[in-house]
Amino acid sequence: MIRLTLPPEHALSIFLTNMNQHLALHVRQFNVTTVPKAAHIAKLHELSLQHTPAKTTRSSFNPYQKHNSSPSNQTTTTNATPNPKPLLQNTNKKWLTFDEMQERKQKGLCMFCEEPFTPGHQLKHKRGQILYLEEEHDDLSGDEEDVETPPDTIQEDHDNRVxxxxxxxxxxxxxxxxxxxxxxxxxxxxxxxxxxxxxxxxxxxxxxxxxxxxxxxxxxxxxxxxx
Structure with a gap:
């Protein structure tokens, strides 16, 4: 039985060739010369990748993207005299989660309705607001009344000061x-x-x-x- 001994450079080349390409490129940056050193660096890099949080990829928002819908499955009925929209609508606002917002961005939908978002679409959701202020009046008893000091008394007080x-x-x-x-x-x-x-x-x-x-x-x- 013959035992073959490979040179260190040859063994290192075989080891890096059979390694993951990303790990192999990272190990080659350190100019290692032996297989144990290469395996040690590859193991450390692999552990660091396991503890690195995954990055969330966000797709670019395209407002002109068409919304794919199947109109054949929807049945609409129209009246001869359309009902006018009320001025004030009591609709409960629905809060979207982060995943739902990302999904709507990918589909190009509006965040407040199911229509595609186009330039000027946000004007449909504008609502008039009326703000008013209420003045708080302190409750005064009936016995207490505002007593005005005559101007002559005020003048006398100023004159009497030292x-x-x-x-x-x-x-x-x-x-x-x-x-x-x-x-x-x-x-x-x-x-x-x-x-x-x-x-x-x-x-x-x-x-x-x-x-x-x-x-x-x-x-x-x-x-x-x-x-």
Missing amino acids: PTISVHALNGSPTYNCMRIMGQHGKRKLHILIDPGSTHNFLNLQIAKVLRCNLKFIKPMSSPAAA
């Missing part, structure tokens, strides 16, 4: 909620701080004299400075 000037207004520096704008009195330009945190509008005496304002002497009062 004049308070802001520290930022004294320094002339605006805060994050204050705005500095340019104003003009006659031919004089002024820097005006809007909403500096003071309760009243304060004007420096020297500036009032420069602007030639009409000054009126009143009883001196103390004005606290707020931070």
Whole structure:
């Protein structure tokens, strides 16, 4: 009995020839020289293919594809006077699954009816909608009524407040909620701080004299400075 010994290159060629073509091409990329290394790489690649999720192939959507139907099996009856379609139809909307949507795309059908989808077909399914808002009214007891404050009382409340000037207004520096704008009195330009945190509008005496304002002497009062 004679035992033949093949060269490694010859044995590797026979092994790759009898292997799956996809696996053989993958093994040849690693330039293996022995059969055990080739078998090891092929086994690893085969295991990776088993754990790879299968890709779902989606067919291209063709809106002009004709719908194959058998009109011979359908019997239709027409009336002499067709019934007008109602303005509002109470039809229960059917939700399609993913597989049903894919099947309709392959057949070129509309997603809302059994007709083929063509350009402008979506206009048939447009519906008018009326939106309205309801205002919620708080329930008030009969004893409680809206009491309006007279304007004179409001004016008195403003007059009775203690004049308070802001520290930022004294320094002339605006805060994050204050705005500095340019104003003009006659031919004089002024820097005006809007909403500096003071309760009243304060004007420096020297500036009032420069602007030639009409000054009126009143009883001196103390004005606290707020931070």
